[in-house]
Amino acid sequence: MNRNFLESKDFWSGLMLIAIGGGALFIARNYQFGSSLRMGPGYFPTVLGGILVMFGVYFAIAGLRSGAEPLKSTWSLRALIILPLSLVLFGLLIDRAGFVPAMLALIVGSAAASAQFKVVEVALFSVLLTAFCVVVFIWMLGLPYELITGIW
Amino acid sequence: MTIRSLLLKTVAALLALTTVAAAQQYPTKPVRLIIPFPPGGSNDVVGRLIASQLSERLGRQIIVDNRSGAGGVVGTELASQAPKDGYTLLVISIAHAVNPWLYDLKGRYDPLKSFTPIAALASGPNVLVVNPGFAANNVQELIALAKKSPGKVGWASAGVGSFQHLGGALFELQAGVNFLHVPFKGGGPAMIDVVAGHNQVMFSSLVQTTPQIQSGKLRALGVGGLKRSPILPKVPTIAEAGVPGYEATNWWGIVAPAGVPQAVVDRLRKEIAVVQTAPVVLEQFAKEGADVLQMSQADFAAYMASEMAKWEKVVKASGMKAE
Amino acid sequence: MDLFNNLIFGFSVALSLQNLFYCFVGVLVGTLIGVLPGIGPLGTIAILLPITYSVSPVAAMIMLAGIYYGAQYGGSTSAILVNLPGETSAVVTCIDGYQMAQQGRAGPALAIAAIGSFFAGTVGTLLIALFGPPLADIALKFGAPEYFALMLMGLVAAAVLAEGDMAKSIAMVVMGLLLGIVGTDVNTGAQRFSFGIFELTDGIGFIVVAVGVFAVGEIINNLGDKQERRVLSTKLSSLFPSRQDLRQSWGPILRGTGLGCFFGVLPGTGPAIASFSSYMLEKKLAKDPDRFGKGAIEGVAGPEAANNADAQCKFIPMLTLGLPASGVMALMLGALTIQGIQPGPQVMTQRPELFWGLIASMWIGNLMLVVLNLPLIGLWVKLLQVPYRLLFPAIMAFSAIGIFSVNNSGFEIHLTALFGVLGFMWMRLGFPLAPMLLGFVLGPLMEEYLRRAMLMSGGDPLVFVTRPISAGFIIVTVLILVVMIVPAVRKRRAVIAD
Numbered sequence: 001m002n003r004n005f006l007e008s009k010d011f012w013s014g015l016m017l018i019a020i021g022g023g024a025l026f027i028a029r030n031y032q033f034g035s036s037l038r039m040g041p042g043y044f045p046t047v048l049g050g051i052l053v054m055f056g057v058y059f060a061i062a063g064l065r066s067g068a069e070p071l072k073s074t075w076s077l078r079a080l081i082i083l084p085l086s087l088v089l090f091g092l093l094i095d096r097a098g099f100v101p102a103m104l105a106l107i108v109g110s111a112a113a114s115a116q117f118k119v120v121e122v123a124l125f126s127v128l129l130t131a132f133c134v135v136v137f138i139w140m141l142g143l144p145y146e147l148i149t150g151i152w
Numbered sequence: 153m154t155i156r157s158l159l160l161k162t163v164a165a166l167l168a169l170t171t172v173a174a175a176q177q178y179p180t181k182p183v184r185l186i187i188p189f190p191p192g193g194s195n196d197v198v199g200r201l202i203a204s205q206l207s208e209r210l211g212r213q214i215i216v217d218n219r220s221g222a223g224g225v226v227g228t229e230l231a232s233q234a235p236k237d238g239y240t241l242l243v244i245s246i247a248h249a250v251n252p253w254l255y256d257l258k259g260r261y262d263p264l265k266s267f268t269p270i271a272a273l274a275s276g277p278n279v280l281v282v283n284p285g286f287a288a289n290n291v292q293e294l295i296a297l298a299k300k301s302p303g304k305v306g307w308a309s310a311g312v313g314s315f316q317h318l319g320g321a322l323f324e325l326q327a328g329v330n331f332l333h334v335p336f337k338g339g340g341p342a343m344i345d346v347v348a349g350h351n352q353v354m355f356s357s358l359v360q361t362t363p364q365i366q367s368g369k370l371r372a373l374g375v376g377g378l379k380r381s382p383i384l385p386k387v388p389t390i391a392e393a394g395v396p397g398y399e400a401t402n403w404w405g406i407v408a409p410a411g412v413p414q415a416v417v418d419r420l421r422k423e424i425a426v427v428q429t430a431p432v433v434l435e436q437f438a439k440e441g442a443d444v445l446q447m448s449q450a451d452f453a454a455y456m457a458s459e460m461a462k463w464e465k466v467v468k469a470s471g472m473k474a475e
Numbered sequence: 476m477d478l479f480n481n482l483i484f485g486f487s488v489a490l491s492l493q494n495l496f497y498c499f500v501g502v503l504v505g506t507l508i509g510v511l512p513g514i515g516p517l518g519t520i521a522i523l524l525p526i527t528y529s530v531s532p533v534a535a536m537i538m539l540a541g542i543y544y545g546a547q548y549g550g551s552t553s554a555i556l557v558n559l560p561g562e563t564s565a566v567v568t569c570i571d572g573y574q575m576a577q578q579g580r581a582g583p584a585l586a587i588a589a590i591g592s593f594f595a596g597t598v599g600t601l602l603i604a605l606f607g608p609p610l611a612d613i614a615l616k617f618g619a620p621e622y623f624a625l626m627l628m629g630l631v632a633a634a635v636l637a638e639g640d641m642a643k644s645i646a647m648v649v650m651g652l653l654l655g656i657v658g659t660d661v662n663t664g665a666q667r668f669s670f671g672i673f674e675l676t677d678g679i680g681f682i683v684v685a686v687g688v689f690a691v692g693e694i695i696n697n698l699g700d701k702q703e704r705r706v707l708s709t710k711l712s713s714l715f716p717s718r719q720d721l722r723q724s725w726g727p728i729l730r731g732t733g734l735g736c737f738f739g740v741l742p743g744t745g746p747a748i749a750s751f752s753s754y755m756l757e758k759k760l761a762k763d764p765d766r767f768g769k770g771a772i773e774g775v776a777g778p779e780a781a782n783n784a785d786a787q788c789k790f791i792p793m794l795t796l797g798l799p800a801s802g803v804m805a806l807m808l809g810a811l812t813i814q815g816i817q818p819g820p821q822v823m824t825q826r827p828e829l830f831w832g833l834i835a836s837m838w839i840g841n842l843m844l845v846v847l848n849l850p851l852i853g854l855w856v857k858l859l860q861v862p863y864r865l866l867f868p869a870i871m872a873f874s875a876i877g878i879f880s881v882n883n884s885g886f887e888i889h890l891t892a893l894f895g896v897l898g899f900m901w902m903r904l905g906f907p908l909a910p911m912l913l914g915f916v917l918g919p920l921m922e923e924y925l926r927r928a929m930l931m932s933g934g935d936p937l938v939f940v941t942r943p944i945s946a947g948f949i950i951v952t953v954l955i956l957v958v959m960i961v962p963a964v965r966k967r968r969a970v971i972a973d
Binding site: 075090 | 514519642645650652653656663668694695698700863864867868872873880885887888891896903922925929935936
């Protein structure tokens with residue numbers, strides 16, 4: 001057994017597949033399965049979830065045994081958290097505060113995901129890009145969004 | 153309802169309402185019209201047509217906002233939560249009366265209590281069509297064939313709970329027959345399958361089917377309205393052709409979140425009444441196979457309630473709601 | 476000659492100043508919305524429909540059609556430049572197109588995409604003019620069993636997409652199939668994996684998954700690099716394809732066009748299937764399939780030709796039968812109805828100026844698109860010189876607006892964020908993304924057709940082999956399996972023996 005399996009790509013791949021496949025199996029247990037000739041809504045999810053779990057077990061064992069390829073270590077936790085969060089913020093703001101605040105939040109937020117974040121440059125850029133998007137999307141393409149909620 | 157009586161009503165409404173000064177101030181900013189279906193469907197076509205005309209009358213832009221999902225529930229729920237100031241309106245259709253029986257709406261909205269009815273807009277019947285190679289030449293023959301081999305005659309619908317499904321389920325219930333229900337994703341693919349002969353029967357919306365009927369790719373056995381359609385004058389109604397009392401008509405209307413000021417309602421009703429009978433709109437409704445539908449506010453509310461009761465029976469009898 | 480006269484007549488209609496203008500407006504708007512993800516022809520045509528009320532039916536149709544096929548051109552641009560699939564069908568172009576851009580070959584990639592699309596558009600247009608009605612009749616021969624057998628063949632061939640680790644590729648196809656199941660079951664109306672969230676009842680949007688895993692995932696991945704990342708890692712090579720590029724591309728363009736026309740005629744195949752098929756075919760035919768996924772020009776030329784031919788041929792069922800193959804086509808039929816024209820086979824004889832004028836305008840529009848796109852390449856490539864720290868927030872902004880515009884749903888934005896994280900994770904674990912998207916496209920269709928076929932046959936599986944077209948596809952599928960498995964098994968044995 002490989003002692004460094006926690007650093008193995010295969011091991012984590014296996015866990016991921018088992019988690020997703022197992023989750024699908026668990027949820028689909030309540031769906032009507034039917035038979036191969038009269039498939040119910042649960043037939044495909046159960047079969048596919050089962051296949052994923054099988055693949056997961058295969059990879060996990062491979063990872064435990066040899067560990068094959070190690071995970072690359074150069075990745076940015078900052079980007080992994082901030083970038084999706086800025087999208088979430090956009091989704092929350094656009095219906096509640098309007099197009100302009102949502103855009104500004106998204107642009108500044110995602111720019112902050114980079115280590116090269118420069119406040120002045122990003123502030124300027126976010127205003128310019130937002131203005132551009134207002135012209136193109138709201139005025140030219142006529143998308144139905146309030147610029148700032150309640151004011152238009 | 154004749155055009156003359158429509159006009160008279162319009163004039164009356166106009167006279168009655170010009171005195172309401174408060175309503176004249178509305179609207180002071182753009183009005184959002186939520187269409188709980190994606191672009192291109194019948195709700196969208198009717199909604200946009202009315203919106204473009206209405207915004208001219210109101211002097212303010214009406215912004216069409218498609219919020220589709222879950223057969224209209226997503227957009228409807230959104231509208232029910234909007235401020236009740238008349239700046240958010242919702243286009244509804246027959247789906248509004250059917251969704252309570254298909255989806256669990258508890259804690260989301262009440263189709264009647266959460267909304268103030270504004271105005272009915274239009275209605276359009278369905279049409280019973282079969283592949284031209286199919287043995288049935290009229291409704292009676294179709295019923296006889298379906299009774300001879302229950303669960304064998306292929307009936308294509310636009311999906312579980314769709315208008316096309318409802319019309320067929322009502323037919324099954326009232327004619328006492330049982331087709332083989334084959335649901336599709338949308339009316340287009342279902343129609344292609346019937347034209348191609350893979351399935352035999354469809355209860356399609358009249359609007360989408362007229363070209364196929366006129367070119368002989370589909371045979372119309374009956375229309376689902378109470379009267380024959382001017383587009384297909386030779387085709388009997390399903391009711392007169394063998395299923396007495398059959399009526400499956402899609403309808404469209406506008407509602408607002410419950411509690412909208414009456415002055416706003418009155419202003420909107422007045423303008424919608426004008427818009428509905430504008431030549432442009434009449435012409436396009438005619439091309440689309442739809443009829444203008446005008447009702448008092450109370451009648452519209454009662455109509456919605458009666459539609460809900462009618463389709464509840466059909467949904468429950470057909471086992472449409474999946475567990 | 477009748478066809479010749481008809482075409483001359485068509486051109487005389489399409490070349491009128493007014494119609495040329497609407498054609499130009501259409502393809503221009505199409506290119507613009509094509510570049511942007513999410514905002515597609517469906518929403519745009521719905522918004523612009525009221526404008527068409529006031530113009531002649533011919534001009535209206537010319538403009539709307541221009542938007543539709545123009546979007547196919549634009550879709551490849553953002554795919555190649557920044558790994559952002561502007562349209563569903565451009566997803567495949569991301570794979571090798573983006574790699575070419577990374578190697579400083581964005582110019583040739585964009586140019587070959589435009590040239591391939593133009594060629595495919597020309598062939599597609601000719602096909603409609605020559606064989607529209609008979610082709611539409613063939614399309615009607617495809618029922619549920621035929622479609623299922625066709626999809627099965629595609630899925631089996633998908634294993635060809637495997638890069639490196641075959642097991643990971645297949646696992647990802649299964650993952651895509653599973654994701655495609657989310658939502659309402661077509662056959663029963665049952666909810667699956669929707670967790671009581673009503674926004675999920677219509678399934679997860681393709682563009683949500685594609686933009687999430689490709690664009691957002693890629694950005695998270697890039698930001699992990701230590702030094703500032705430049706899109707252009709090497710110096711720009713020539714803007715235009717070299718003689719070798721053209722030599723490598725003409726075969727894929729021809730084959731892609733053929734595949735695109737085939738899938739285009741069939742109304743029951745979703746988007747992206749044509750381009751996926753072309754990609755798989757080219758990879759299989761290539762002498763050195765290892766280059767695929769690392770910037771092979773064939774992987775851009777073939778799929779781009781395929782998706783444009785597909786888009787062009789999707790008009791056949793609409794124009795000759797009056798049957799809508801997709802939401803966009805249904806909207807165009809609606810536009811005709813509003814103009815007072817009953818769509819259907821009689822349009823060809825009763826309104827020849829509409830039918831032939833539209834066909835001629837399609838070719839003119841395709842020409843305009845090339846003329847419009849080739850000079851733009853220089854401009855697009857310049858965009859890549861924007862520092863990455865500013866470029867990626869802009870990509871995020873356009874992605875967010877585009878996805879939001881599809882359903883005006885904040886929930887879908889949140890889903891995109893989730894798929895960004897998943898995409899990053901999959902990339903890091905060495906899982907290829909393209910097979911997942913293929914599974915996602917094919918899965919729901921396969922399940923729908925399989926279960927419908929079984930429903931209609933009363934549960935008799937023989938229906939797939941007793942119908943000739945379906946039987947043909949099944950035989951080919953078995954052949955592919957044999958051809959694929961034999962060498963794979965040998966290889967495995969060799970590895971184990973080592």
